[in-house]
Structures are given as C-alpha cells and as structure tokens.
Amino acid sequence: MLLVTGALGNVGAEVVMALQRRGVAVRAADVNAAAIQQRFGPTVEAVPFDFAQPETFAPAFAGVERMFLMRPPAISDVKRFIFPAIDAAQRAGVQQVVFLSLIGVEKNHIVPHYKVEQHILSVGMPYTFLRPSFFMQNLSTTHRAEIRDRNEIFVPAGRGATSFIDVRDIAAVGALAMAENGHANQAYALTGSEALTYSQVATQLSEVLGRTITYRKPGLLRFLLRQRAQGTPLAFTLVMAGIYTTARLGLAGGVTAEVQRLLGRPPITFRQFAKDFQASWQPTTRSALAV
Numbered sequence: 001m002l003l004v005t006g007a008l009g010n011v012g013a014e015v016v017m018a019l020q021r022r023g024v025a026v027r028a029a030d031v032n033a034a035a036i037q038q039r040f041g042p043t044v045e046a047v048p049f050d051f052a053q054p055e056t057f058a059p060a061f062a063g064v065e066r067m068f069l070m071r072p073p074a075i076s077d078v079k080r081f082i083f084p085a086i087d088a089a090q091r092a093g094v095q096q097v098v099f100l101s102l103i104g105v106e107k108n109h110i111v112p113h114y115k116v117e118q119h120i121l122s123v124g125m126p127y128t129f130l131r132p133s134f135f136m137q138n139l140s141t142t143h144r145a146e147i148r149d150r151n152e153i154f155v156p157a158g159r160g161a162t163s164f165i166d167v168r169d170i171a172a173v174g175a176l177a178m179a180e181n182g183h184a185n186q187a188y189a190l191t192g193s194e195a196l197t198y199s200q201v202a203t204q205l206s207e208v209l210g211r212t213i214t215y216r217k218p219g220l221l222r223f224l225l226r227q228r229a230q231g232t233p234l235a236f237t238l239v240m241a242g243i244y245t246t247a248r249l250g251l252a253g254g255v256t257a258e259v260q261r262l263l264g265r266p267p268i269t270f271r272q273f274a275k276d277f278q279a280s281w282q283p284t285t286r287s288a289l290a291v
C-alpha cells in the first residue's frame, strides 16, 4: 500500500493519478476524504488526514510501505505539525518517505522544508527528497485571475529567468520513487529543461491563448501594494516576494537533467503546459465584461 498526503493538492493529486496509471494500490489522504473519493473514484482508498489532528495518523499509516509527504503551504511550524506525523509513520512501519521539498534547500536553512528533511534524516527513515523548482502551475492557480481577467503577469521578478517545472513531472518522479526500488536515500533537484524570463512566459502564453498577455515587471513596493489591495494574506505575500526576488537576482534559473535521467523523457515544456491548461485563462463571460 502506498500513501499520498495532500492528495487534493497540485502535486499530490498528480501523484495519485500517476500511481493509478501504474495500477498499484493507493491510499489518498487529505482533510476532506469525501472530496478525494469523488475526485479519484473507487480504485483509490480515501482517508481523512489532518496534520493538526494526530488521531488521524494511525488509520492513514496502517499497512503502508511507502508514503508521499507534503507540507501544506499554510503550515510553517513543522516541528509541531509535521514532525509528529513522520514519527507516527515510522512507528507504524512505513519504510520510505518521499518528501516534496524545495530546490536549493541544502543551502537555505531557514525554509521549513530544510527542517523536515533534517528530521527525516535524524530519525533514520529511508527517504527520497524531491527538490523541485518553481511550479508552472503557479500561473494557472495563484496568478490565474490576473492573466485571465487583466491579461497581465504582475510579479517582481525583473528580467531574471526561472527554470519552471510542471507538477506532472514532479509527480511522475514521485510515483517512480514510490512504486519502484532504487530511490531510497536520494535527493533529486527537479527542474524543467529551460529557464524562462517572465517576458518569455508572457510571449508564450500570448501565442497559445491568441491574445496579448503582458509582463508588467513591477517593483517590490508596487507588488506588495497590489497584493494588499487584493487581500492576499501578508505571510503569503512575503513568501512570494522572496521567491520573485530570488528570480530577479538571477538565482532561480539553474537547470538540471534529473527529470530526463529519471523518467527517460524530456521534461514537459512551458509551451505544452500552457496548451494543456489554456482553459484556466479563458475569460468567463463575467470577467470579459469586467475587462
């Protein structure tokens, strides 16, 4: 039995589907078990799981050989909420944890992912650390509305390039590490095959969508003010500001060959992602009127 936490999230849902395609037994865990069953159907076992409710741990971990672990973005106190789940998994006999971490985490000790990796290492549980770069799907989720309704990308990344990755590639590597042997005690830095500036992203989106999407290149202050006006929680705005500043400084463009090496095929390109997700940015009748 393989367990996927965050099964309704961007990456977790794709891991569940990748494991389903492999025909292996999957237990999918998230806060809303009914929504899991509705989404994935009867071939997946749905369990309620909440990092804030330790009583949900034992039923989720029972009989599990390997698990996909993710840290929900809203959880920053990983010592309080994530470490106990790792300890419970180990007690229940889970033999390998595939953790959704972050690229560069080995040099960035303030992020929660680093603390989680260190805890997994300290308890001696076999691990696979997936360390992905910035998700392409941030553009179809977090930045969806500004692209769909205002035809713009409004992030303070300057002219810096980012080695975007499609979450489907992260999930394919995660499913591989869970369903096949040979990935214990490995850390994989996962990126797409190219680094793109946000101007290039806007150009590719424009070509795919058949309308002009403009990269506004705001400074940090304008970005912060815009996010405040939109009612984005300050903590999330600050995380985004840090991520886009890293890109602006030219530190987010590193490309690795790990996806190609592990999956035996090139990573999904940004253009392919844009085609596959183009429905996300189609103006609705209401938003079209608002423009």
Ligand SMILES: NC(=O)c1ccc[n+]([C@@H]2O[C@H](COP(=O)([O-])OP(=O)(O)OC[C@H]3O[C@@H](n4cnc5c(N)ncnc54)[C@H](OP(=O)(O)O)[C@@H]3O)[C@@H](O)[C@H]2O)c1
Residues within 6 Å of the ligand: 006, 007, 008, 009, 010, 011, 012, 030, 031, 049, 050, 051, 052, 070, 071, 072, 073, 074, 100, 101, 102, 103, 132, 133, 134, 135, 138
């Ligand atoms: N975005 C990026 O570019 C990027 C890059 C590298 C690494 N990462 C890391 O990837 C992770 C996010 O992955 P994702 O995008 O797949 O996440 P996501 O889409 O935000 O999914 C998180 C899932 O966890 C659920 N959840 C929330 N609180 C929970 C709790 N207390 N217990 C159990 N489940 C809970 C959420 O349910 P609700 O929706 O009901 O809250 C949701 O289904 C983060 O750790 C992030 O730092 C992100």
